[in-house]
Structures are given as structure tokens and as C-alpha cells.
Amino acid sequence: MNSRTSSPEQPTDQHSLCFETLANELRLRIVRLLEKEELNVTSLAEQTGAERSRVSHALQALRECRLVAARKRGREVVYTLNKGSPVFNEHKGNLFSILEEHARMSCARCAKSGRAPAFHKA
Numbered sequence: 001m002n003s004r005t006s007s008p009e010q011p012t013d014q015h016s017l018c019f020e021t022l023a024n025e026l027r028l029r030i031v032r033l034l035e036k037e038e039l040n041v042t043s044l045a046e047q048t049g050a051e052r053s054r055v056s057h058a059l060q061a062l063r064e065c066r067l068v069a070a071r072k073r074g075r076e077v078v079y080t081l082n083k084g085s086p087v088f089n090e091h092k093g094n095l096f097s098i099l100e101e102h103a104r105m106s107c108a109r110c111a112k113s114g115r116a117p118a119f120h121k122a
Contacts, residue, residue, distance in 0.1 A: 017065045018087045026050055027058045031067060031081065038080040040073075 022028050029048050033039060041059065045052045059079055062068035069082040 018067055018085070021061050021065045021067065024058065024061075026054060027062055030055065030058055030062065030079075034068060034079055034081045038078045040076045040078050044079070 022031065026048060030044055033044060033047055039047070041052055041055050044050075044059075045055045048055065050058075059068060059070070063070060065087075066082055066085045067087065068079050069084075070077050070079050072078075
């Protein structure tokens with residue numbers, strides 16, 4: 001088990017991992033894109049403006065915390081949100097509201113410190 005995985009008996013750890021993973025701007029942008037449709041790495045790279053290698057690395061982190069699932073479609077791999085994820089199941093579709101609220105709360109702290117969380121731009 002690596003540092004990005006946890007056992008099902010530790011839902012709090014799984015939630016912490018997911019929110020930590022989504023605190024990255026690129027990962028959050030990918031999740032928002034996958035909310036609308038399933039996409040391959042090339043499409044995600046084009047839509048985010050990131051290099052394919054960065055997108056692949058971000059997808060790996062999202063897959064490790066089970067927020068994103070992959071499947072083969074012909075010769076390509078497409079990615080979709082994993083609606084069976086413990087975080088999605090527990091929050092019943094409110095995940096993005098929670099993230100936006102977290103970003104708003106962080107904004108106040110960041111304004112005082114002069115820095116912004118990575119996902120504010122998403």
C-alpha cells in the first residue's frame with residue numbers, strides 16, 4: 001500500500017487523501033472536466049493546457065484515491081469520474097460545493113497571508 005491509498009476501514013483517511021489530492025489546480029480542473037464527459041489524456045491535455053505527462057501524473061493520483069476510473073475504448077484509455085468512490089457516495093453529489101466552500105474559506109486565510117491555494121483558479 002503506498003502513501004496515497006488507505007483501507008476501506010479508514011474512511012476519514014480516504015476523505016483526507018481525496019481532498020488533499022483535489023487541492024492541486026490541475027487535478028481539480030481534470031475532475032471538473034470529467035464531471036461533464038469521459039475524456040482521454042490527449043483531450044484533457046488540450047482542454048487544460050497542460051502537458052500530457054503532467055495530465056497522466058495527475059490522473060494517476062486521482063485514480064489512486066479512487067476519484068477517477070479508467071477504461072479501454074478501442075486502443076485508447078478514457079477516464080471518467082468514479083461515482084462509486086467513498087467520497088462521492090458519502091457526499092451525494094455535493095463534492096464540488098464542498099470544494100468551492102473550502103476554497104472560499106481558504107481565500108480569507110490566503111488573503112491575509114498573501115498566497116492563494118492552487119485550486120482557486122479552477
